[in-house]
Amino acid sequence: MKLDFAQLLPSIPFILEGLKVTLMIVGAAGILGFLFGIILSLFKISPVKPLVWFADAYTSVFRGTPLVLQLMIIFYGSPQLFGTQIEPYTAAILSFSLNSAAYISEIIRAGINAVDKGQKEAAMALGIPYSQTMKDIILPQAIKNILPALMNEFITLTKESAIVTVIGAMDVMRRSYMVGSDLYSFFEPLLLAGFIYYIMVMVLTLLGKLLERRLKGND
Template sequence: MDFGQISGDIPFLLNGILVTLEFTLLSAIAGFLWGIGLALIKISKFKPLAWFGIGYTSIFRGTPLLVQLYLVYFATPELTGYSIPALQAAVITFGLNSAAYISEVIRGGILAVDKGQREAAMSLGISKRGMMFDIVLPQALKHILPALVNESIALLKDSTLVSTIGVVDVLRRAQVIQSNTYLAFEPLILAAVIYYVIVMVLTTFARRLERRVRRSD
């Protein structure tokens, strides 16, 4: 091992952190927002809508994420004529995929809220929309916060797949260094350390947020 041979490439590798964080943040936001909508669709009393939500989740959870990524990136230009940028394709794919998992977490959180609170809200004349967004969802999110953090961490680690379509993230930059220096171990170890540090920072932030939420109960 000789990390000195790649010391000049470390700034190039570190610049990939911004790409990784940008991708993870955009995908997490898209997945969370669509996940809420999908969870509400699944608990809808309108059966065709609920069946759509169940079918959507089944497809995205039952097929490999890498296949989904390739379909969005390579099939979109063929079907629509639009040459979709690699990062955009990755955000769309990961957002849609993450929403399938997040929707199940949110649905479980909604169903875990005491039914008595819904009945009390209805007796006070609160609309169903107001009851869901002002009473039920805020309580559900408090209970499922650890699961949402775990999904975000999984999303961050899975982001390494975007290097397969040319997104120049941390792993892709490590591969570039590897091809230039013919050193396999050192660049990949540095990439692993970067991902580990980011995950630890995210975990620490999540724990503090969790404690803060508990104090507000």
């Protein structure tokens, strides 16, 4: 096996340009997925049955079908659904955030249920509104308890973002594949792409541990 990493050097800046796309998609999808996940989790514990049914059905569909299928339906199906072709980046953010929300809602729901029910009952006895109780008392404790699971979901989202290459988004993976096509040698650029994703995951893992320690220090 003959490897030549020297031929890859001129293409490294081109591949690294894809980091902007990857980080933009992951960042936007992570924030939107988290916010929508909170809403879904509140639906799941709501006394209003239609909201519970909607949230459960939503989670079942998005957890029960492949993410790449959801991405391709949104991207390739947009001309039929909306009468226009949406951008690959928009399709990626939509599909990733909708998919991530399903998983995050289950994580947050479990975190909310893990909080001592006595705190909710005490807040109700004091006349604190439900919305304020969730915002100021229940959710902060739940988020602190489920932080490792949330970080794992964000790490998974970062790695799965590589599938945007199937719709032509110019991320790290797509650019690495293009370089491989130009050089007639795919191993070296794809290995570089893998190293870039590994570094991103390690940085996220470190940030997650630092945040977890800080939250524990505030107990």
